[in-house]
Amino acid sequence: MGARDIDIFALAYLFLGLIPVLWLAARFRLAMNRTILWSSLRMTVQLSLVGLYLKYLFKFNLAWVNVLYILVMIAVASYSVLKSSRLDLSRLFGPVFVSILLPVGTVLLFINACVVRIENILDATYMIPVCGMLLGNSMRNNIIGLSNFYAGLKENEKTYLYTLALGASRLQALAPFFRAAVIASINPILASMATIGIVSLPGMMTGQILGGSIPMVAIKYQIVIMLGIFYTQFFSVCLSLLFSIRIGFDEYDIPRKELLY
Amino acid sequence: MIRYQDVHLDFAGKKIFSGFNLEVPENEKLLISGPSGCGKTTLLKILLGFEKITAGRIFCGKVEVTARNIRAVRSEIFYLSQDIDFRNDRVAAVLDEILSFEPNRGVTSGDAHQRNLMQLLELENDILEKNMPQLSGGERQRLGLLVCFILNRPVWLLDEPTSSLDERLRKKVVRYILETGKTVVVISHDDIWRKNGALRIERWS
Numbered sequence: 001m002g003a004r005d006i007d008i009f010a011l012a013y014l015f016l017g018l019i020p021v022l023w024l025a026a027r028f029r030l031a032m033n034r035t036i037l038w039s040s041l042r043m044t045v046q047l048s049l050v051g052l053y054l055k056y057l058f059k060f061n062l063a064w065v066n067v068l069y070i071l072v073m074i075a076v077a078s079y080s081v082l083k084s085s086r087l088d089l090s091r092l093f094g095p096v097f098v099s100i101l102l103p104v105g106t107v108l109l110f111i112n113a114c115v116v117r118i119e120n121i122l123d124a125t126y127m128i129p130v131c132g133m134l135l136g137n138s139m140r141n142n143i144i145g146l147s148n149f150y151a152g153l154k155e156n157e158k159t160y161l162y163t164l165a166l167g168a169s170r171l172q173a174l175a176p177f178f179r180a181a182v183i184a185s186i187n188p189i190l191a192s193m194a195t196i197g198i199v200s201l202p203g204m205m206t207g208q209i210l211g212g213s214i215p216m217v218a219i220k221y222q223i224v225i226m227l228g229i230f231y232t233q234f235f236s237v238c239l240s241l242l243f244s245i246r247i248g249f250d251e252y253d254i255p256r257k258e259l260l261y
Numbered sequence: 262m263i264r265y266q267d268v269h270l271d272f273a274g275k276k277i278f279s280g281f282n283l284e285v286p287e288n289e290k291l292l293i294s295g296p297s298g299c300g301k302t303t304l305l306k307i308l309l310g311f312e313k314i315t316a317g318r319i320f321c322g323k324v325e326v327t328a329r330n331i332r333a334v335r336s337e338i339f340y341l342s343q344d345i346d347f348r349n350d351r352v353a354a355v356l357d358e359i360l361s362f363e364p365n366r367g368v369t370s371g372d373a374h375q376r377n378l379m380q381l382l383e384l385e386n387d388i389l390e391k392n393m394p395q396l397s398g399g400e401r402q403r404l405g406l407l408v409c410f411i412l413n414r415p416v417w418l419l420d421e422p423t424s425s426l427d428e429r430l431r432k433k434v435v436r437y438i439l440e441t442g443k444t445v446v447v448i449s450h451d452d453i454w455r456k457n458g459a460l461r462i463e464r465w466s
Contacts, residue, residue, distance in 0.1 A: 083344075095321060158342070158344065158346040159346045159347070159348055159349075161309075161311050161346070162340075162345075162346035162347065163341055163348060164309075164335065165309055165311075165335055165338070165339075165340040165342075166337055166359050166365075166408070166412075167335070167359065167362035167363065167365050167412075168362045168364060169332075169362075169363070172362060182385040251328030251329075251331070252310040252311075252313070252328055252331050253310075253331070254310070254311065254313075
């Protein structure tokens with residue numbers, strides 16, 4: 001059982017929608033046509049490639065290949081977190097990689113082994129899509145957390161230094177910035193957990209229902225994935241902030257200039 | 262008590278100090294005045310390790326300002342910055358937090374001594390319930406001085422400590438500071454310091 005296949009030419013029809021969009025965008029002088037075309041093209045090519053290699057990944061289903069694939073995904077995620085937060089790649093790549101790997105790995109194995117209880121816990125069919133969802137979401141919240149932390153620190157650097165002068169340790173003086181960053185980064189997921197089902201039907205559930213699962217099963221998976229995302233986000237933002245607090249400051253507790261400017 | 266020894270500091274290609282020497286003996290009150298931008302505030306910041314010198318040595322007591330000693334150095338010094346950069350929160354919460362920091366553990370608050378100090382600085386009790394941003398410039402400055410007097414550290418670095426106070430209060434504060442047994446470095450343009458007690462003056466041009 002599975003969703004009905006889509007004919008490749010039928011899929012092409014959907015791209016006809018771009019014609020009025022491009023026409024209107026040109027009339028409104030949005031100067032976005034190149035971007036719209038480029039993004040649509042990238043999406044199509046990237047997803048086609050994913051489809052191709054997922055096919056083989058699922059077919060061979062070798063544990064070490066699956067794990068390697070996940071490590072590569074996490075490396076790419078760490079890279080784009082740092083790039084989007086405009087932070088120093090060379091210094092923070094390792095810490096961010098570990099901060100994503102630990103919670104994602106733990107949550108993933110726990111879901112596979114203890115919740116869904118599949119026999120091969122490194123099974124590509126479960127591990128790779130779930131990992132992709134955890135990663136996509138924890139990427140965004142790490143970007144929010146790190147940017148918020150360093151933006152707050154940059155804006156209030158004098159207050160931070162003054163708190164040090166008053167006798168605070170580095171961690172004590174950074175506590176307000178840490179709190180603000182964690183809150184800003186988990187607020188979106190908390191908001192979406194509170195409104196899920198009422199305002200939006202999540203993509204994963206929709207996919208499962210189209211794929212033939214009965215709603216109750218789809219909902220159970222959705223709860224699993226929401227909690228998984230929440231745990232991953234919470235722990236990974238805390239870890240990446242704590243690591244960056246260790247690395248992003250010199251022995252005088254002064255933030256390294258390249259992180260703030 | 263404080264010793265700058267052949268200190269060099271370049272900042273953005275500009276020489277702020279080259280071969281600077283200064284010694285402040287224990288209990289001395291030193292007034293530094295000079296045009297803005299000549300490095301007066303930087304002098305205090307390098308002692309606290311907020312800016313790093315290019316060459317030379319700085320001592321606070323017998324301890325040299327180095328990465329290893331920086332927390333010990335900071336805990337000997339009370340620094341009143343020009344803007345008195347307290348965290349934005351309720352005044353009482355900020356004070357409680359300051360007293361919870363490890364170097365301040367021995368300090369008691371809320372006792373008769375603190376009440377006397379508040380009286381000296383003409384601070385009402387209700388200031389404790391206000392939020393930091395609600396304070397006027399003068400209130401903020403007096404609160405900074407209150408923390409200075411309560412913490413009672415051996416070295417005081419005061420950057421324009423009386424700029425927002427009225428004449429009468431300024432006199433009281435200046436006298437109190439000049440009569441303490443502390444080592445004090447004051448940066449100020451105010452003549453009131455010279456008129457109210459004995460102190461050494463360094464004039465920079």
